[in-house]
Amino acid sequence: MLVLDRLGFRYPAATRRSLAGVSLDAQRGRVLGLLGPNGAGKTTLISILAGLLPVQEGRVEVDGVPLAALRAEAPTRIAVAPQDYAFYPMLTVAENLACFAAAARLTGARRAARVDACLATAQLQAFADVRAERLSGGLKRRLNLAIALLAEPQLVLFDEPTVGVDPQSRAFVLDAIRALADGGMAVIYASHYMEEIEAIADRVAILDQGRLLREGPLAELLSEGGRVLRLRAPGLHADTLARFGRVARSGEEWSVQLDDAARPAEVLAALDAAGVRPQHIDFGRQNLEQLFMALTHRSLRDAE
Known part of the structure; x- marks a missing residue:
């Protein structure tokens, strides 16, 4: 139209x-x-x-x-x-x-x-x-x-x-x-x-x-870049996640777009070894916030 x-x-x-x-x-x-x-x-x-x-x-x-x-x-x-x-x-x-x-x-x-x-x-x-x-x-x-x-x-x-x-x-x-x-x-x-x-x-x-x-x-x-692990975990640092893929943070939520060879279980094992106890974990397709961050390297909230 x-x-x-x-x-x-x-x-x-x-x-x-x-x-x-x-x-x-x-x-x-x-x-x-x-x-x-x-x-x-x-x-x-x-x-x-x-x-x-x-x-x-x-x-x-x-x-x-x-x-x-x-x-x-x-x-x-x-x-x-x-x-x-x-x-x-x-x-x-x-x-x-x-x-x-x-x-x-x-x-x-x-x-x-x-x-x-x-x-x-x-x-x-x-x-x-x-x-x-x-x-x-x-x-x-x-x-x-x-x-x-x-x-x-x-x-x-x-x-x-x-x-x-x-x-x-x-x-x-x-x-x-x-x-x-x-x-x-x-x-x-x-x-x-x-x-x-x-x-x-x-x-x-x-x-x-x-x-x-x-x-x-x-x-x-x-569905673009759908292998995304999102989590909230006090004491988490980017270095813990960086070896598994591209890391981003929005407020208290971390996300990592996993590399082809990475598996969610490996990430969780690394968190456990580092003494980090996640409060929330979600794995699946990315959301619009993450897509925006991938395009601009900043969050919608930061951009406002």
């Missing part, structure tokens, strides 16, 4: 481009996860697709139509749920939905039906008459979601939609977004929360400093 070809962008007076030759595509019925640290270029990319920034370099097309032409002819085909709250705090939930439905040129019975449908999708019926400023953080995120869906867009852009919400609200938002893709929408989900991308994305694009480092189906990316 969506094609980005060598997309580039530089803010005025910036020393480097926020996007540098990014090429991607997004498909109907799929979630494309944009993963990267703060400053990687995710919000800039979302802002361009949402029409908030111009296409400076490269090409953006939706079903073969240039983005600018599409936005002029059918602006509601693409919707965005931004990182910030995008509603009027003094209005009730229902009033906000009615207001944004009118802005999308929905009228009459269709406007009423879409307001009701989006209230149901976001499970906000019980809060319809509550002023938006009085909602919890999780409910405000759900209102953002409901507003984005009013005009039945074909492509929905999510920019860090779970910032500052409780675990239950985060799970609800992620399930709702996955359901949108399962229903046929194209979804782009930008985040630096790796576990969220792993939970809902079909394809993943990893960005850093405006560059596309890697892109592809989630399962294929996670």
Whole structure:
């Protein structure tokens, strides 16, 4: 549905481009996860697709139509749920939905039906008459979601939609977004929360400093270098692991991508000989954090 070809962008007076030759595509019925640290270029990319920034370099097309032409002819085909709250705090939930439905040129019975449908999708019926400023953080995120869906867009852009919400609200938002893709929408989900991308994305694009480092189906990316041993062990030093493969550390967790000849049992024996008692051990495919570290030699957390 969506094609980005060598997309580039530089803010005025910036020393480097926020996007540098990014090429991607997004498909109907799929979630494309944009993963990267703060400053990687995710919000800039979302802002361009949402029409908030111009296409400076490269090409953006939706079903073969240039983005600018599409936005002029059918602006509601693409919707965005931004990182910030995008509603009027003094209005009730229902009033906000009615207001944004009118802005999308929905009228009459269709406007009423879409307001009701989006209230149901976001499970906000019980809060319809509550002023938006009085909602919890999780409910405000759900209102953002409901507003984005009013005009039945074909492509929905999510920019860090779970910032500052409780675990239950985060799970609800992620399930709702996955359901949108399962229903046929194209979804782009930008985040630096790796576990969220792993939970809902079909394809993943990893960005850093405006560059596309890697892109592809989630399962294929996670299968690269799959012989990874992860563990938490007080007193562990890199030298103990280094002879078995490539070692990395993220917080309290160590990981070693085993050489072809190395075996997990040999690593555990070496730990035991060194008097190290692991608290947690996991062996299997790598996660997105480890892939990012392999590409950049730093962790997503460090990069933020």
